[in-house]
Amino acid sequence: MNINPNKYFCSIEAFFTRIAKGKGVPHINPVVDLGNAISLKYTLPMGAHDLGKSSEDICIRLARPDDTFLAFGGEKDETLMCHKVTQKTTDSRHNSVMIDA
Structure with a gap:
C-alpha cells in the first residue's frame, strides 16, 4: 500500500483532532452516533459492525x-x-x- 502510518491518525485520534479544531461531530446513523458520544465522554475508541x-x-x-x-x-x-x-x-x-x- 505504501502508506505512511505516521501521516494518518488512527480513528480515535482523527476524531478528537476534528473536535479540537471545532469541526463538530458528524451525524452518520444512530449506532455510530452513540459510539461517538461514548468515545467523547470516556475518551475510549468504539466501533460497530453491521453483522x-x-x-x-x-x-x-x-x-x-x-x-x-x-x-x-x-x-x-x-x-x-x-x-x-x-x-x-x-x-x-x-x-x-x-x-x-
Missing part, C-alpha cells in the same frame, strides 16, 4: 501465541503479545488489535 452484511463470524478475544497482525501500511506480519485484545473474522489470517495497551 447482517458480514458472511463471517467475528470473534473478540485475547491474542494467542500464534496470532499475527498486519499493521496499516505494513508489509510484514507482526506477532501479537498474548495480553492484547483482538478481533478476528473466521476466514481471516490476520487479527485486528482492539486495545493496544
Whole structure:
C-alpha cells in the first residue's frame, strides 16, 4: 500500500483532532452516533459492525501465541503479545488489535 502510518491518525485520534479544531461531530446513523458520544465522554475508541452484511463470524478475544497482525501500511506480519485484545473474522489470517495497551 505504501502508506505512511505516521501521516494518518488512527480513528480515535482523527476524531478528537476534528473536535479540537471545532469541526463538530458528524451525524452518520444512530449506532455510530452513540459510539461517538461514548468515545467523547470516556475518551475510549468504539466501533460497530453491521453483522447482517458480514458472511463471517467475528470473534473478540485475547491474542494467542500464534496470532499475527498486519499493521496499516505494513508489509510484514507482526506477532501479537498474548495480553492484547483482538478481533478476528473466521476466514481471516490476520487479527485486528482492539486495545493496544
